[in-house]
Amino acid sequence: MNTSEANAGSHQPLYIQIKTVLKKQILSGEYAPYERIPSESVLMKTFGVSRITVRQALKDLNSEGLVFTSQGKGTFANKPKATQDMQQLQGFDEAMRPKGYKTSARVVSIRERVADNNVQEKLQLGDKEKVIEVLRVRYLNKEPVSLDRSFFPVNIGEKLFGHDLTGDIFPMLEELLNLRLGEAEVSLEARPADDEVLQQLELEKGSPVMWVERLTRDQNKRPIDYEYLAIRGDSYKYCFKIER
Amino acid sequence: MNTSEANAGSHQPLYIQIKTVLKKQILSGEYAPYERIPSESVLMKTFGVSRITVRQALKDLNSEGLVFTSQGKGTFANKPKATQDMQQLQGFDEAMRPKGYKTSARVVSIRERVADNNVQEKLQLGDKEKVIEVLRVRYLNKEPVSLDRSFFPVNIGEKLFGHDLTGDIFPMLEELLNLRLGEAEVSLEARPADDEVLQQLELEKGSPVMWVERLTRDQNKRPIDYEYLAIRGDSYKYCFKIER
DNA sequence: CGTTACAACTTGTCATAACAGGTAATAACA
DNA sequence: TGTTATTACCTGTTATGACAAGTTGTAACG
Structure with a gap:
């Protein structure tokens, strides 16, 4: 070599x-x-x-x-893929504020817990290893629109205790940990809202949500966050452009 | 062996x-x-x-x-899940066939009709101008997964009469009209299925669908197709990667 | 009975080797 | 000069082999 x-x-x-x-x-x-x-x-x-x-x-x-x-x-x-179509997927605040929406969030909980198998795998953690789970409800003009459950490796997530988690977390992490975001892998599905989502987002039974799973890595490809977002179907839409 | x-x-x-x-x-x-x-x-x-x-x-x-x-x-x-890579502008067949799924479609109707305001705007048509509407149900391994309603400007859509519309339409248009695809603008939302979708996709009341709106342009930026896809939530997932 | 060590099994990485199939340039021939 | 054959180079497939790293079950020990 x-x-x-x-x-x-x-x-x-x-x-x-x-x-x-x-x-x-x-x-x-x-x-x-x-x-x-x-x-x-x-x-x-x-x-x-x-x-x-x-x-x-x-x-x-x-x-x-x-x-x-x-x-x-x-x-x-190969020709590097155009990335501008992807830049339309932004942090919630980052995306919504310029459009005139008033955004806010309520922190339901932040706790250390054992990672389940899927989270382990995504964050490349060991068996029984702990993660920091942040559970939040996001609001758009006072209306609850999204229930976000984020998992951070402990060495990253522990930095969040004692900080204001009602805004976008990544700019905070970039600053606290001096790290740079690299890339995210995202999947989208339409699902019925489960009971927890119904309750937190004040939805009627049977409401559909956009179920988002997102794995975010830093510049060195290290996984730093794996999260599930349940976004109410009636007030949020993903838009982007595909080039051929 | x-x-x-x-x-x-x-x-x-x-x-x-x-x-x-x-x-x-x-x-x-x-x-x-x-x-x-x-x-x-x-x-x-x-x-x-x-x-x-x-x-x-x-x-x-x-x-x-x-x-x-x-x-x-x-x-x-793994649990089989149909996925479509959003970074590529592909038709349904084009995306699914290489993955081993058997695809098919049923044409519900093809007709000329007056474009409603939204379609007019997207396809840059005049007031009261006509469009060709193609309504199809798409199947994946015999299961109805998507109800597609596509609108083409008349000069493009009239070429489709008499042709087999059970496969991807764009390769056909590329050949019939000697045009090249350029780009698409896509939006995704989670919605409850309406009655028509429930019926066509044989879904139970209250089932969520992924609601997709897609405007496709040719290489010269001319809008050639505007469509609404209602895709059942339980068997389809969009995946993509974002680079920062 | 709980803990530790070990063996068997499993996937991950890497080396060497050979043949198959495809491409492009060059040489030979008409 | 155009066509065909050959050679050198290129990626694709497959075999054998060895060691590294991780998992699980069993045996031995305290």
């Missing part, structure tokens, strides 16, 4: 290190969109690793859409 | 054949959600292949969300 190009002190698997180097080169424009990346055999020599290691790195980059490969031709940098 | 379990005359790579067998077993319920799948070494023996071949099949299944694996524990069947 050529340590001048990978992270010398890193304990990361080799293929991850190679992927990271190549990813940087692509995102920085060192490889222009559609420019050919060195062949597998060149990369083997460059990084001093076996072919399977190079291939695994390339396969992951392919999965992330950063490259495409063609048999006989080689591997090419 | 154990030909009694894979397609004997197939020229597909072995890992694809294995993936296909396992996928069928998962989607058919032979492996219940969260049930443990045989270990790699058992599958090696079962299929008479090397470990790398098994691993590649499992890795692909993992990418498709059909299994999850845990070091030291094994590989487990």
Whole structure:
């Protein structure tokens, strides 16, 4: 492994290190969109690793859409996806305030608890490991619109005790912990509201909610928050643009 | 390769054949959600292949969300959930078929009608101008999952009369009209299903749907389709990633 | 009976090797 | 000069092998 190009002190698997180097080169424009990346055999020599290691790195980059490969031709940098369509998904306050809405939130609870299996997996925690759970109701012009249940690893969430949690949490974390947000993975589904949501959002039985699951990572890909949002269907809408 | 379990005359790579067998077993319920799948070494023996071949099949299944694996524990069947990647502008068939789902559609009606105010505005039509409305029910593995109401400007939609509308319409339009898709604007909300949707999708009263509105433009920014999709909440999920 | 150590089993990473199938450039031939 | 064949290079598939790291069950010990 050529340590001048990978992270010398890193304990990361080799293929991850190679992927990271190549990813940087692509995102920085060192490889222009559609420019050919060195062949597998060149990369083997460059990084001093076996072919399977190079291939695994390339396969992951392919999965992330950063490259495409063609048999006989080689591997090419992809055009970085337009991200502006995604920037329309913002923190609640950040999104709503500029539109003239008055936003607020009520903290129902903040507590340390054992993470269930799904949260463990998402936050990459150990068995029986604890998380900090923050449960909040969000208001839009005085109306409860969303029940948010957020899980933070303890080393992150413990910083929230004693702070005002009625606004967006991430700007606060960015400041308190000197971390930068990286990316989020989001899924959306329509569901009937369960009893807890009905009660907290003052909904009638049978009301539909948008069920959002969101995993947020920092700049170093470390998971920092996994949350479930139940948003009442009658007052909130996600809008965004897709490019082809 | 154990030909009694894979397609004997197939020229597909072995890992694809294995993936296909396992996928069928998962989607058919032979492996219940969260049930443990045989270990790699058992599958090696079962299929008479090397470990790398098994691993590649499992890795692909993992990418498709059909299994999850845990070091030291094994590989487990996931609960099947149809997902659509919002970062790509794809038709329903285009999105679902590669994932092994059987898709179909029933055309309820296709007719010329006067555009209502909202449709006029979206498609940039004049007052009282006509549109072609296509109303369809979409099926996933025989289950009705979506009621789609699409509006096309007359000069575009009139080309659809007499054609098979049970598949994706856009590839057809791209060919018939020699046009290229450009972008789409999408909004998502959770709503209760109205009576028409309840009836067409065979849902119980009070079922939530994902309500999608989508305006699609061609490469020259000309609006070509405005549609409302009512998608049942219990079998469909939107997923995407946000980069910051 | 509770705790600890160990063995067996499981997936994760990486190496070496070989053959298959596809592409592009070059050489040979008409 | 155009066409065909060949060669070098490229990715795709598959095999064998070894070690690392994690899980679970069992045996031994206090």
